[in-house]
Structure formats: structure tokens, C-alpha cells
Amino acid sequence: MAHPFLxxxxxxxxGVSIATVDRVLHGRSGVRRHTIRRIEQAIRELETQRSQLGLSGRKFILDLVMEAPMRFTEAVRAALEAEMPGLHPxxxxxxxxxxxxRAAANTVALLDxxxxxxSNGIFLKAPDIPEIAAAxxxxxxxxIPVVTLVTDLPNSRRLAYVGIDNRAAGETAAYLIGAWLGERRADVLVTLSSNRFRGEEEREIGFRRALRENFPDLGIVDISEGHGIDRATGELVRTALAHHPDVAAVYSIGGGNASIVQAFAEMKRPCLVFIGHDLxxxxxxxxxxRHIxxxxxxxxxxxxxSACIHIMRAQGALPRSVAPGASNIQIITPFNMPA
Structure with missing residues (x-):
């Protein structure tokens, strides 16, 4: 049994004798099974304590670099600030x-x-384009390790991606919309903030595939480049509704949902199902x-x-065996909103 401890x-x-530990470590017989388990547990406890001692007094400076609507960047900022004290020591x-x-050139200049x-690490939400990947x-x-948030840059040397499986999210949205519309023949309005973000593109790919395979009577009308900003998104939605009378549902990938709801109301058009992202x-x-x-x-x-743990691992403050898992997709309705 390999270990670094005396x-x-x-x-x-x-809480056992040195002789008993020696017998277990060298694989000799004569030790009860529950005693072996206790010694194995003791080694795990010592490993945890060593990690905590290694973290004591360690200071990490992070840079959060994001291009996203203010309502989302502020939510991410608040989540990071809420989690940092819990990473003590x-x-x-x-x-x-x-x-x-943010123009791509400005993002590149900022990263440089x-x-x-x-910095001890960068959390990055940015478009998946060659110049940013090169930066x-x-x-x-x-x-400096880089962790991508929400949308990935898989062709870069980033350390890890943190977020949901975006294709699975799109498939989930297709399932919900198709099930709720039932046998109705209709078009679904799919809104992206920008087609430069891989995460949004993957959500749309998953949505299209699941809709095509399971609900072939439903069509898709897509808009993008509203950047999730209310005014620009609302204008794009009103134009789409004017040209597509069969739109009866929305899958909002890129945000600006209040403006989408308002556009349907101004055009006096019913929206039977509306699926969005992020609480x-x-x-x-x-x-x-009950507007969505x-x-x-x-x-x-x-x-x-999870992103902070990735940085601590990269900086040698946590063992490589400590690896956070993927984010879970939660379906939130008016009846199960968290407090």
C-alpha cells in the first residue's frame, strides 16, 4: 500500500499499534478486515489533512473575463464571490x-x-474564434491556467471547461417544447445572442437534431446577433414574428427574454411554450x-x-485526483423555483 506518511x-x-499498521502495509495476514479498513481510512484522512495544510495561507488571484449580458455577468460575479469564502483556508x-x-481584438489585448x-488563473467566457484561441x-x-465557462474553446490549450452539456440542454428544450405543443403544427423561434459562441451553437445543434428526430411537424425560425440585450433582441423578434405567422413557441438560447415576451405581446401573438436558460x-x-x-x-x-478547484489543482495546491464533475441541468418551472 503506497503512502507518503510515517x-x-x-x-x-x-488508533492502532505500529506493528498492526506495518503488517497491513506489507500485506501480511493476521489482521481483521475492519482494522484494515480503519487503517485505509486513516491514510485517506491524512491525505485530506495534508491538502488542507498545503492550502493554508495560499493566495490565488483570479481574472474573470466575460462577454455576456450584464444580468448574466453579475450573476456569475455574485456566485464567485459567494463561493470564495467557502474555499478557506x-x-x-x-x-x-x-x-x-467586446470586440475580439479587445479580448485578445486583455488576455495578453x-x-x-x-495571474493564478483566468475564468473565460469568449467567442470560439482562432485569434482568441491563440491568445x-x-x-x-x-x-497561467485558463478555465472556460458556459461556452468552450476546445481547440485551445485551456485547462478545463466548466458548465453544462450544451447539446444535451438543447435536446432537453426540444423534448419539452415538443411534448407541450402536442400534435400542434407550428414553428419554434430559436434565439441566439451570437453565432460566435460555441456553447450556443451546440445548444442549437442539439435542439435541431432532437426536434427533427422526435417532432418532425415542428419547424424552426432562428435569429441571432441581438447579444442578449433587450432592445436589439426585441427588434429581431418583432421582425421574425412579422414574417413568420406560424411561430407559437420560443427556445431562447441567448437571453433577452423580457424583450421577447414583450414583442409577442405587442404583436398580439400567443406564445404557447417558452423555454429559456439560467435563473x-x-x-x-x-x-x-407565468410569462415563460x-x-x-x-x-x-x-x-x-469547480472552476476554483481546477485552478488549485493546476497550481499544485490540491492533488490531481480531486476532479470536479459536470454541471447538472435543472428544469425550473414556476412551481419548483429555489428559494
């Missing part, structure tokens, strides 16, 4: 670089500036008012904790 320390932790500080719309200045590679070569303040109000049907939600605090 036999006497294992014995003290397990490690101490985290975050620098925020948040924008609703962080690489020059130094991520430069950051990683400078010794932000706007969506909470829309759910309570359901929200596909994932726990942002869990995501932020």
Missing part, C-alpha cells in the same frame, strides 16, 4: 473584466495584458408571472467552485 502517524490516526481574490459586447501582469494558448504558455433576476420574474414555461438552469455557485 507508520507512527498512520497508527496514531487509526485558501484565500481567493478576483479581478473582473466584464462586458456585454493579464499574461504580462500575472489563450499564449496565456497558458506564460504559466437570473429577469427569468425569476418571468417565471413567477421553464428555465434550463445550472448552479452557478457549483460551477464557480
Amino acid at each position: 507508520v507512527k502517524d498512520i497508527a496514531l490516526q487509526a 485558501a484565500v481567493f481574490r478576483a479581478r473582473h473584466h466584464l462586458a456585454e459586447v 495584458a493579464i499574461a504580462r501582469r500575472g 489563450v494558448d499564449r496565456v497558458v504558455r506564460s504559466g 437570473d433576476a429577469d427569468n425569476i420574474d418571468l417565471l413567477r408571472g 414555461s421553464a428555465v434550463l438552469h445550472h448552479d452557478l455557485r457549483q460551477d464557480m467552485r
Whole structure:
């Protein structure tokens, strides 16, 4: 049994004799099974304690770089700030670089500036385009790990992706909309903030595939480049409704849901099913008012904790065996909203 601890320390932790620990470690017989389990548990406890001692006093400076609507960036910021105290004895500080719309060149310049200045890790939500992937590679070569949030850059040297399975989310939305519409023949309005984000593209791919395979009578009308901003999104929705009289449902991938609801009301058009993403303040109000049907939600605090753990592992503060799992997709309706 490989271990980095002194036999006497294992014995003290397990509450058994040094001789008993020695017999177990060398695989000799004559030790009861429950005693062996206690010694194995003692070694795991010592490993945990060693990790905690290694974290004591460690300080991590993080850079949160996001291009997303303000309502979402603020939700992510709040989730990160809520999780950081719980990572004690490690101490985290975050620098925020948040924008609703940011030119690719500006994102590249920002990442290069962080690489020059130094950081313990970057949490990044950005478009999946070659120049940003190249900037991520430069950051990683400078010794700074990068974790992508919500939308991935798989062709870069990023450390990990944190978020939901976006294709599965799109398939889930298709299932809900198809089931709720029943036998009705209709079009579904699919709204993206921008086609530059891989996560949104994957949600749309999953949605289209599941709808085509399971609900072939339902069509799709898509709009994008409203950037999840209410005014721009609302204008795109009104134009789409004017040209497509059969739209009767919405899958909102990119946000701006209040403006979408308002556009349907102004055009005096019924929206029979509306599926959105993320339990932000706007969506909470829309759910309570029964203006949208359901929200596909994932726990942002869990995501932020997972992202921090990835950084701690990369910096040698946690063992590599500690790996956070994927985010769960939660279907939130007006009847099961968390407090």
C-alpha cells in the first residue's frame, strides 16, 4: 500500500499499534478486515489533512473575463464571490473584466495584458474564434491556467471547461417544447445572442437534431446577433414574428427574454411554450408571472467552485485526483423555483 506518511502517524490516526499498521502495509495476514479498513481510512484522512495544510495561507488571484449580458455577468460575479469564502483556508481574490459586447481584438489585448501582469488563473467566457484561441494558448504558455465557462474553446490549450452539456440542454428544450405543443403544427423561434459562441451553437445543434428526430411537424425560425440585450433582441423578434405567422413557441438560447415576451405581446401573438436558460433576476420574474414555461438552469455557485478547484489543482495546491464533475441541468418551472 503506497503512502507518503510515517507508520507512527498512520497508527496514531487509526488508533492502532505500529506493528498492526506495518503488517497491513506489507500485506501480511493476521489482521481483521475492519482494522484494515480503519487503517485505509486513516491514510485517506491524512491525505485530506495534508491538502488542507498545503492550502493554508495560499493566495490565488483570479481574472474573470466575460462577454455576456450584464444580468448574466453579475450573476456569475455574485456566485464567485459567494463561493470564495467557502474555499478557506485558501484565500481567493478576483479581478473582473466584464462586458456585454467586446470586440475580439479587445479580448485578445486583455488576455495578453493579464499574461504580462500575472495571474493564478483566468475564468473565460469568449467567442470560439482562432485569434482568441491563440491568445489563450499564449496565456497558458506564460504559466497561467485558463478555465472556460458556459461556452468552450476546445481547440485551445485551456485547462478545463466548466458548465453544462450544451447539446444535451438543447435536446432537453426540444423534448419539452415538443411534448407541450402536442400534435400542434407550428414553428419554434430559436434565439441566439451570437453565432460566435460555441456553447450556443451546440445548444442549437442539439435542439435541431432532437426536434427533427422526435417532432418532425415542428419547424424552426432562428435569429441571432441581438447579444442578449433587450432592445436589439426585441427588434429581431418583432421582425421574425412579422414574417413568420406560424411561430407559437420560443427556445431562447441567448437571453433577452423580457424583450421577447414583450414583442409577442405587442404583436398580439400567443406564445404557447417558452423555454429559456439560467435563473437570473429577469427569468425569476418571468417565471413567477407565468410569462415563460421553464428555465434550463445550472448552479452557478457549483460551477464557480469547480472552476476554483481546477485552478488549485493546476497550481499544485490540491492533488490531481480531486476532479470536479459536470454541471447538472435543472428544469425550473414556476412551481419548483429555489428559494
